[in-house]
Amino acid sequence: MIIYKNVTKTYGTNIGLEDVSITIKKKDFVFLVGPSGAGKSTFIKLMLKEIEPNSGGITLNGVEVTSLSNRGIPKLRRSIGVVFQDFRLLPQKTVFENVSFAMEIIHMNPRSVRRQVPQVLSLVGVSSKAYKYPGELSAGEQQRVAIARAIVNNPLVLIADEPTGNLDPDTAWEIMHLLEQINLRGTTVVMVTHAKDIVDKMGKRVIAIDRGRVVRDEKSGVYGAEEEETSRIGGGGSALL
Amino acid sequence: MIYSIKQAAKQFARNRAMSMASVFSITAILLVLGLFFILVVNINNIAESAKQDFNVIRLYLLDSTDYGMAEDIMGKFSIMPEVRQVSYLSEEKAMEDFRVKFGDKAYILDTLRENPLPNSVIVEVSRLEDAGRVAAKARAMEGVEDISYYKETVDRLLKVTNFIQIGAMAVILALVIISVVVVSNTIKLTVLAREREISIMKYVGATNWFIRGPFLGEGIFIGIVSAGVSAGLIALVYHKLVDVVGPNLLIILSAGMVPERFLISNLAIVFIALGVSIGACGSIVSMRRFLDT
Numbered sequence A: 001m002i003i004y005k006n007v008t009k010t011y012g013t014n015i016g017l018e019d020v021s022i023t024i025k026k027k028d029f030v031f032l033v034g035p036s037g038a039g040k041s042t043f044i045k046l047m048l049k050e051i052e053p054n055s056g057g058i059t060l061n062g063v064e065v066t067s068l069s070n071r072g073i074p075k076l077r078r079s080i081g082v083v084f085q086d087f088r089l090l091p092q093k094t095v096f097e098n099v100s101f102a103m104e105i106i107h108m109n110p111r112s113v114r115r116q117v118p119q120v121l122s123l124v125g126v127s128s129k130a131y132k133y134p135g136e137l138s139a140g141e142q143q144r145v146a147i148a149r150a151i152v153n154n155p156l157v158l159i160a161d162e163p164t165g166n167l168d169p170d171t172a173w174e175i176m177h178l179l180e181q182i183n184l185r186g187t188t189v190v191m192v193t194h195a196k197d198i199v200d201k202m203g204k205r206v207i208a209i210d211r212g213r214v215v216r217d218e219k220s221g222v223y224g225a226e227e228e229e230t231s232r233i234g235g236g237g238s239a240l241l
Numbered sequence B: 001m002i003y004s005i006k007q008a009a010k011q012f013a014r015n016r017a018m019s020m021a022s023v024f025s026i027t028a029i030l031l032v033l034g035l036f037f038i039l040v041v042n043i044n045n046i047a048e049s050a051k052q053d054f055n056v057i058r059l060y061l062l063d064s065t066d067y068g069m070a071e072d073i074m075g076k077f078s079i080m081p082e083v084r085q086v087s088y089l090s091e092e093k094a095m096e097d098f099r100v101k102f103g104d105k106a107y108i109l110d111t112l113r114e115n116p117l118p119n120s121v122i123v124e125v126s127r128l129e130d131a132g133r134v135a136a137k138a139r140a141m142e143g144v145e146d147i148s149y150y151k152e153t154v155d156r157l158l159k160v161t162n163f164i165q166i167g168a169m170a171v172i173l174a175l176v177i178i179s180v181v182v183v184s185n186t187i188k189l190t191v192l193a194r195e196r197e198i199s200i201m202k203y204v205g206a207t208n209w210f211i212r213g214p215f216l217g218e219g220i221f222i223g224i225v226s227a228g229v230s231a232g233l234i235a236l237v238y239h240k241l242v243d244v245v246g247p248n249l250l251i252i253l254s255a256g257m258v259p260e261r262f263l264i265s266n267l268a269i270v271f272i273a274l275g276v277s278i279g280a281c282g283s284i285v286s287m288r289r290f291l292d293t
């Protein structure tokens, strides 16, 4: 369970998030949408405690993120898997090592590393590439490896910031099916995306943010309502006045 | 732990040129530092033995003074409340003591045809402040040829050694700081090269100490290698110094150099400790910016 309560984050005069209150239940699948600069990445960085809110509170599975000390950050992040648009794999490590390294970091014993890494690689469908380097893989395969790394320690939440942004539509859909599958295994998934067709076809919960505020939250929503776009332009106009 | 050591070795290998360069400069710094170390330790030693001479007044007896007269003299001092102890040192015993002090260089004394040392009475005062008064009495004593009592000399010597010690400490401190900067710059290069990896490690939930581990290992490795090389070189230099300077020092100041084995084993301990701390501090300093979450 992820709870944001009246969260405000500003960067100097820039607004990141403004008075945002959102609750995401366990095992939910949520799309976070909105125009560029709306505050989506800010939302994610706050959850990972990369940045601190100016006011408000965030709890993740009962842990109050906002009052966590710096020493608690590693533990917090171990309960969250993260996937990015640019994969962020280590080029000089093999696929296997890229995943096993996430387990070594949390001091898993070598035996469980040897057992679990192949399992998760087969779950994401890149078993045959275990000893290849990221540079030898297609973009879709790289993102699968990144997902494997994010889920290998069984996080409660998987966060994906535009995971399909660098992929062609077919590959993007393959990744979406994979994320759906992971969600069915009981992991809460929060995905930031600009891919209208994906959001529309998946029929999941959609939270739309604009200029730091939640403008729409639908249980089974679509990417963008027409009036939102117009109101945004209109809003910009009135701000000028 | 195992992960850290493996990574540290890999990093050192990958960053070989830079690592070798910092090993080289830190070795050079430690060499200078080692020379100061030798200086300070030996000056300390000289000052210590000078201090011991300070509360001791030696009465060199005339050749005509026999043991009975010497006992008279000793009696006159032992009743004084300022005096802690009075003893008699025969010329034979004095020579023997000298031989012991010279150690394996004692053959130098073999060239002497006859014993030039006189019989003496040694008066030891309990408080340094009383030494002057007791010395005055000793000087006036019949049957005494001369006394040795180096108050002014010792005072001056102590002042000089204090000054040298403080100066050397300042230099040593400055050199240590320079070494930390050298190591931290080397490590910073590795850190920069692996900035991406570090940020990924942070996302996956690595603790700061886990991330630091390999870099710490690299820094400590650089420190230990430098310490080992420079301690070895200093040992060679000191061996030579003991050979060449040692006997002269004994003749001029009647104080020996600090024994080789003792000095080198201490130096090695100090250097290893310094190397480890220089390496550790250097890597921690260089990583501060990258771990400020």
Ligand SMILES: Nc1ncnc2c1ncn2[C@@H]1O[C@H](COP(=O)(O)OP(=O)(O)OP(=O)(O)O)[C@@H](O)[C@H]1O
Pocket (backbone or CB within 6 Å): A011, A012, A014, A015, A016, A034, A035, A036, A037, A038, A039, A040, A041, A042, A043
């Ligand atoms: N480090 C920063 N310093 C100053 N302003 C920032 C910083 N990070 C974000 N912002 C501002 O905060 C607002 C929200 O940024 P955020 O990165 O959350 O947007 P986003 O929704 O992720 O956009 P995009 O879809 O382009 O990734 C923007 O106006 C941005 O300029």
Ligand SMILES: [Mg+2]
Pocket (backbone or CB within 6 Å): A040, A041, A042
């Ligand atoms: Mg963003």
